[in-house]
Amino acid sequence: MKRKVVVKPKSRAKHPIKFKLRNKFVYESDDCVGQCWPSTKNRIIEIDPRQSPKDYLDTLIHESLHELFPRKAERYILNAGTSIANLLWRLGYRKK
Numbered sequence: 135m136k137r138k139v140v141v142k143p144k145s146r147a148k149h150p151i152k153f154k155l156r157n158k159f160v161y162e163s164d165d166c167v168g169q170c171w172p173s174t175k176n177r178i179i180e181i182d183p184r185q186s187p188k189d190y191l192d193t194l195i196h197e198s199l200h201e202l203f204p205r206k207a208e209r210y211i212l213n214a215g216t217s218i219a220n221l222l223w224r225l226g227y228r229k230k
């Protein structure tokens with residue numbers, strides 16, 4: 135019987151940022167579907183859970199990118215977020 139080979143990446147972040155995710159109905163009160171506060175460094179991300187699963191993924195990545203790259207313009211965050219979300223979605227990644 136053939137043994138399955140598992141390879142490991144040569145490098146990973148030693149201290150990745152740990153986000154705190156809150157599912158919260160923010161659409162009506164804050165006029166958005168997700169929000170974060172990069173300048174506070176509290177790493178809290180709020181996502182309105184009433185989105186389609188794919189939009190939820192896109193919003194989650196979008197807000198994470200804002201946290202990681204607070205100086206990047208919205209258009210770059212938007213493009214990067216949707217590109218990553220589309221790739222993950224096409225590969226079958228879904229929320230449990």
Ligand SMILES: [Zn+2]
Nearest residue numbers: 196200208211
């Ligand atoms: Zn944004």
